[in-house]
Amino acid sequence: MENKAIAHKLRLLSQLMELHDINPFKIKSIANAAFKVDKLPFKIEDKSYEELEKIDGVGKSLAAKIVELLNTGTMVEMDELLAATPPGVVEMMHIKGIGAKKVSTIWHDMGIETIGELYYACNENRLIEAKGFGLKTQDEIRKVIEFTMASSGKxxxxxxxxxxxxxxxxxxxxxxxxxxxxxxxxxxxxxxxxxxxxxxxxxxxxxxxxxxxxxxxxxxxxxxxxxxxxxxxxxxxxxxxxxxxxxxxxxxxxxxxxxxxxxxxxxxxxxxxxxxxxxxxxxxxxxxxxxxxxxxxxxxxxxxxxNDKLPRLISYNDLKGTLHNHSTWSDGVNSIEEMAVYCRDELKLEYLGMCDHSKSAFYAKGLSIERVLQQQEEIDHLNKKLNGFHIFKGIESDILNDGSLDYPDEILKKFDFIVASVHSNLKMSEEKATERLIKAIENPYTTILGHPTGRLLLSRNGYAINYKKVIDACAANNVVIEVNSNPLRLDLDWRWHQYALDKGVWLSINPDAHRIEKFLDMHYGIIVARKGGLYKERCLNALSLQEITQVFKTKKK
The missing domain is CATH 3.30.460.10 (Beta Polymerase, domain 2)
Known part of the structure; x- marks a missing residue:
């Protein structure tokens, strides 16, 4: 084994130990040995244990680890730490610009376990809120991940x-x-x-x-x-x-x-x-x-x-409003008023649907019941203040592991509409995921099923679902399915749009915007909706303010 390979293994061991908060002195000792082994002018594999322990920066303990590595190709301590670490977290440690300490914050504090989830967090400006991160670090991480994605040719x-x-x-x-x-x-x-x-x-x-x-x-x-x-x-x-x-x-x-x-x-x-x-x-x-x-x-x-029955495909100008968006109340960058004014004055829309994260999304400052009520007071105030524009009170309610939503009915009924989405426990069988979604769909307060498979394109496969059963449930319960316009999601997949439309299900082109520039992602939602054959007569946010207000009222009844 070459010195560089031995140094790499020692470095990985020190990083894993730091990630799991093991003895700082031991971490520093192993990291220092990794650096010195990499610079040695002779091949370390030719040395005996007695010769190894005399090398500056190695000593008895590390000499034993190196001998173990040379004899077995691995180290028991490293294997144990790897077994306790998600593979995606190990991958993160290879990203230039973030060390084990930052990876620990990403994993333990933010609940992110894959490169795809990390890239999504960068795009949603979520990293800048974490300790030890800033806008510059976030941008650098995003660029490195994009470079890695590009190297795959996709x-x-x-x-x-x-x-x-x-x-x-x-x-x-x-x-x-x-x-x-x-x-x-x-x-x-x-x-x-x-x-x-x-x-x-x-x-x-x-x-x-x-x-x-x-x-x-x-x-x-x-x-x-x-x-x-x-x-x-x-x-x-x-x-x-x-x-x-x-x-x-x-x-x-x-x-x-x-x-x-x-x-x-x-x-x-x-x-x-x-x-x-x-x-x-x-x-x-x-x-x-x-x-x-x-x-x-x-x-x-x-x-x-x-038979000359092709649909007149939806266009960007058909959209009258935007639903499913996040403000500073949870993990967004802009205030509700800033988002509303931008939609009214710049995008010439008629309404905005606010859907900040619900209480289970602790990583995204999800709204407690008390904060839900406070936010709704602010929306009432803004609706009196803003002329020719309306803000709907919504929430992106987490679908819990058993399929229930994470607020009691007396709170759910206070919203104008509810986007129900899965954000946690994504490792499910197709049967489990399908049952979980269908239970949420059958909840009478669910208006829209958000990003149905949780996929992140080129980064994370969505959880497998029985599309037909889920879509059929939406049809039976008058639930709209989201076409999430974030370029990383574009979920519901366009290949299932026609099945949904044939079953009488409406779709909604939602930007899932966490800052005002991301409203423009509806452009990508339109693109994928056109590919699926969507027309404006079956798109929820192509309805006028008056029409969609009536839809929400009817649903609540």
Whole structure:
């Protein structure tokens, strides 16, 4: 075993001991030995126990540990500490900028056990409230995690969007009259992007291809026939196809839909359009109305397109209000008034739903019953003060392990609406998770089921649920399902939107905003809702103030 590997094991042991608050003197001794072993000019594995204990900074105790490590490949003490530590917490100790002491705070004080949960906490500004952290540290941690995520070759749509805009501007600056459009996952509005595909159509294909190939817009370029493959600064894979203008729309169609969608459309076409003037013609020849790119996944919408019954997809301008948001009363950054004024004056919305965390969410300053009543007094005051705008009294009530909500009925009935969400005990079987959600859904005070699976994209898988049973329960109990717009969540998954809509369930595009800038995440909620085929007539927060007020009153009855 190389000295560096031995030093790494000793360093990990010292970090685990610090994490579990074991003898500080012993921790310092092991950490010091790790540093010295790493710098030794000779191979430590060639030394006997007697020689090891004479090395400066090692001594008898550590010499015995090193011999144990060399003989067995591990140390019993380290294995015991690893067994008592969640794997995600061990991963955190490899993040540059945070040591064992900070990891201990993240784990013990904030209840965070995975890298994904830590990244989510950074995005919600939750870390700056913890002892020993600040905005700068939080940003550094977030950037390191993003870099790690990027190294896997997968990116959130929200991460790709600015890169895509930049790339488009660069290519447009090279040509005056070329046709330029994205295809692939990005054009289909997929929540996870592994490759950014661009189609460029030019009258002089060869010159256009040479121009792009010799530019410096991509790194690690591979030039193929009329195709350039490379990477952006952050490692996102990009493929650029350069074609003659007359083949532009055909290529755009072929490179946009997934394989199944493209195959089905072409099979329906008796007379294939080789040089179509637009994509509409391709669908027309297949006996279909034009299908928006976001709907080109498999065959889900093919029959509807054949019968001219595609939904008029919801747009951002259809939204009249925003529900499920957090203020300084719990773990938000802005006051209720600041959030309300921003929604009214900047976003031109009609209402705001406040849903601070409930009392079980101690890590997020969840509201005690006394504080619930105090907050509601403030909302009453603000509703008298703010002209042309209304704040609804809501709460994000934790769904406890047995499926109950964490306030008694006499408090639950004081809210205008309630978002019920799972935040703790996420390690459940599918049966347990489904039962837990259904019990919460059957609670007469539950208005909206929040982020149904608790997933964090590229970071944490959601707990498994029986989607059909959960959605059926929502239909039976008149409960709305949230489309959480945080780019890390986008939960309910778009693949289940149609099932929900077919069952008569309404959806709500909620930003889960913890500061005013995060209201803009509704943009990503709209994107994923369009992909699922949502239309404004079945979106809760596309209702006017008067309409949604009546919905809440009816539900409470």
């Amino acid at each position: 990116f959130l749509y929200a991460q790709v969007e600015p890169e895509a805009d930049k790339l488009t501007d660069q290519i447009k600056s090279m040509f005056s009259n070329a046709l330029i459009e994205f295809a692939g996952e990005y054009r289909r509005l997929c929540e996870i992007i592994t490759e950014l595909v661009l189609i460029v159509g030019s009258r002089d294909q060869e010159i256009a291809f040479q121009t792009i190939s010799h530019s410096d817009i991509l790194h690690n370029k591979i030039i193929k026939e009329n195709c350039l493959v490379g990477e952006t600064d952050n490692g996102l894979k990009v493929t650029i196809f350069v074609v003659e203008k007359r083949y532009f729309f055909k290529t755009l169609f072929l490179k946009t839909g997934d394989d199944e969608h493209v195959k089905v459309v072409l099979e329906r076409s008796a007379d294939e359009a080789d040089q179509p003037e637009n994509e509409e013609l391709i669908y027309q020849k297949a006996g279909l109305v034009f299908m928006k790119p976001e709907l080109r996944e498999g065959i889900t919408f093919i029959d509807r397109a054949a």
